[in-house]
Amino acid sequence: MAGSKEIRTKIKSIKNTQKITRAMEMVAASKMRKAQERMSASRPYAEKIRNVIRHLAFAHPEYKHPYLQDRAEVKRVGYIVISSDRGLCGGLNNNMFKLALQSMKEWQGKGVQIDFCTIGQKAAVFFKRLKGNMRASTMHLGDAPSVTDIIGSVKVMLDAYDNGEIDRLFLVHNEFVNTMTQAPRVHQLLPVAADEDDKDLKYHWDYIYEPDAKTVLDGLLVRYMESLVYQGVVDNAACEQSARMVAMKSASDNAGNIIGELQLAYNKARQAAITQEISEIVSGAAAV
Amino acid sequence: MAMTMHVDIVSAEKSIFSGTAEVVVAPALMGEVGIHPRHTQMLTPLKPGEVRITKQGGEEEAIYVSGGIMEVQPHVITILSDTAVRAHDLDEAAAQEAKLRAEQALTDRSGEIDLAEAQSQLAEAVAQLQAIQRLRKKTNR
Numbered sequence: 001m002a003g004s005k006e007i008r009t010k011i012k013s014i015k016n017t018q019k020i021t022r023a024m025e026m027v028a029a030s031k032m033r034k035a036q037e038r039m040s041a042s043r044p045y046a047e048k049i050r051n052v053i054r055h056l057a058f059a060h061p062e063y064k065h066p067y068l069q070d071r072a073e074v075k076r077v078g079y080i081v082i083s084s085d086r087g088l089c090g091g092l093n094n095n096m097f098k099l100a101l102q103s104m105k106e107w108q109g110k111g112v113q114i115d116f117c118t119i120g121q122k123a124a125v126f127f128k129r130l131k132g133n134m135r136a137s138t139m140h141l142g143d144a145p146s147v148t149d150i151i152g153s154v155k156v157m158l159d160a161y162d163n164g165e166i167d168r169l170f171l172v173h174n175e176f177v178n179t180m181t182q183a184p185r186v187h188q189l190l191p192v193a194a195d196e197d198d199k200d201l202k203y204h205w206d207y208i209y210e211p212d213a214k215t216v217l218d219g220l221l222v223r224y225m226e227s228l229v230y231q232g233v234v235d236n237a238a239c240e241q242s243a244r245m246v247a248m249k250s251a252s253d254n255a256g257n258i259i260g261e262l263q264l265a266y267n268k269a270r271q272a273a274i275t276q277e278i279s280e281i282v283s284g285a286a287a288v
Numbered sequence: 289m290a291m292t293m294h295v296d297i298v299s300a301e302k303s304i305f306s307g308t309a310e311v312v313v314a315p316a317l318m319g320e321v322g323i324h325p326r327h328t329q330m331l332t333p334l335k336p337g338e339v340r341i342t343k344q345g346g347e348e349e350a351i352y353v354s355g356g357i358m359e360v361q362p363h364v365i366t367i368l369s370d371t372a373v374r375a376h377d378l379d380e381a382a383a384q385e386a387k388l389r390a391e392q393a394l395t396d397r398s399g400e401i402d403l404a405e406a407q408s409q410l411a412e413a414v415a416q417l418q419a420i421q422r423l424r425k426k427t428n429r
Contacts, residue, residue, distance in 0.1 A: 038301070041301060041302040041303065042300060042301060042302070044296070044298045044302075044303040044306075045298040045299060045300045045301075045303075045368065046300075048296060048298050048366045048368060049368055051366070052331070052357075052359045052366065052368070055329075055359070055361075056331075059329070117386075117390075118390070118393075124390075124393045125408075128393055128394055134390040134393065134394055135387065135390060136383070136386035136387050136389070136390050137386060137389040137390035137392075137393050138386055138389065139389065139393075146301065146371065147300045147301065147371045148371065148382075151379055151382045151383075152379070152381075152382030152383045152384070152385050152386035153383075153386040155379050155380075155382065155383040155386075156383045156386050156387055159383065205329060206329070207329045207330055207331040207359075208328060208329065208330040208331070209330075209331055209332070210316055210317060210318050210321075210330065210331075210332035210333075211317060211318050211332075215317070215333065216331045216332060216333060216357070219333045219357055220331070220357050220368075223356075223357060223368060223370075226300070227300055230300050
């Protein structure tokens with residue numbers, strides 16, 4: 001019976017671990033539902049503001065905003081990287097960091113320098129180790145991120161663009177495809193890439209701007225950027241919860257498998273001990 | 289029957305109002321404006337204040353917005369409401385804070401970030417130790 005006690009304590013400890021992973025799975029599942037609701041609640045704003053921006057592209061305003069103009073020479077680019085605050089969510093953050101690094105390497109290959117802005121603790125830790133130039137950082141957004149939390153970080157990057165310190169701005173985050181799939185994405189935020197697929201608004205017209213085009217467009221485009229980043233944050237939160245749910249589910253399943261195997265080993269050890277005892281008794285009796 | 293237009297009021301975090309209206313009165317930056325259907329296209333920032341909507345049939349509804357942007361198209365009005373009170377100084381302060389956090393994250397030797405980093409370094413070290421032990425066992429045999 002030498003190994004059986006050890007096996008029993010091992011089984012018990014794995015069962016405890018399984019209980020924890022199962023609880024985390026259920027917590028993540030309920031949080032995911034809320035995160036998804038938040039994601040769909042933020043969609044109308046993003047759609048509406050995108051519509052307005054698209055209208056603007058057709059409105060030929062006399063004032064060309066710098067965010068809408070492409071800069072010929074690119075010396076420095078900015079990245080806003082959105083990650084989760086906590087781990088235990090599978091390869092979610094690492095896959096995204098990999099994609100971000102890939103995209104950064106392309107720029108570095110062209111001799112372009114890179115600035116970061118991180119949202120979420122994992123990104124802050126990761127890019128700290130990279131020893132890059134971190135301009136702004138936001139952490140601990142919690143389960144219900146609000147626009148107020150990200151305004152500061154976005155403003156730092158937009159100011160850098162305004163001052164010509166960066167010539168292009170990218171957003172890296174995970175996109176929620178469905179519960180099982182999350183896809184890391186790199187989007188260009190600045191300059192705003194105008195899509196020309198709408199043909200129904202081709203005639204020449206312009207808005208009345210109150211008080212003037214510059215004030216209105218400044219306010220609008222800053223809000224557009226914030227809305228895009230906020231969407232990224234909310235998307236990423238939904239991704240985090242669903243990735244955690246899947247990771248914890250597979251951890252619980254693995255724990256179940258290990259418990260099964262250990263149970264088998266334990267039974268065998270017990271059986272062997274009993275057989276041994278019987279044969280000892282029998283041979284003892286025969287000797288008498 | 290009076291003409292109507294479609295009105296959407298949305299904030300970044302949720303949709304606030306969506307429906308048809310006869311008149312919309314909004315607190316534009318240059319003063320209050322009343323919009324009837326078939327107004328020409330207009331784009332204006334809003335001050336914090338009340339948006340009054342006269343719905344189809346004459347019923348009035350008032351919605352408070354803490355600033356934002358209004359887009360007017362002949363038959364559609366979109367109000368992009370802010371979720372927070374915006375002012376240049378406040379935004380500036382938030383930006384300063386974000387910068388500060390970045391600097392702290394880079395220099396701070398205590399706190400949670402350090403813990404996470406220490407954990408990852410510990411994991412690395414443990415993996416290296418295990419590899420070394422495995423190698424030693426092999427050579428001893």
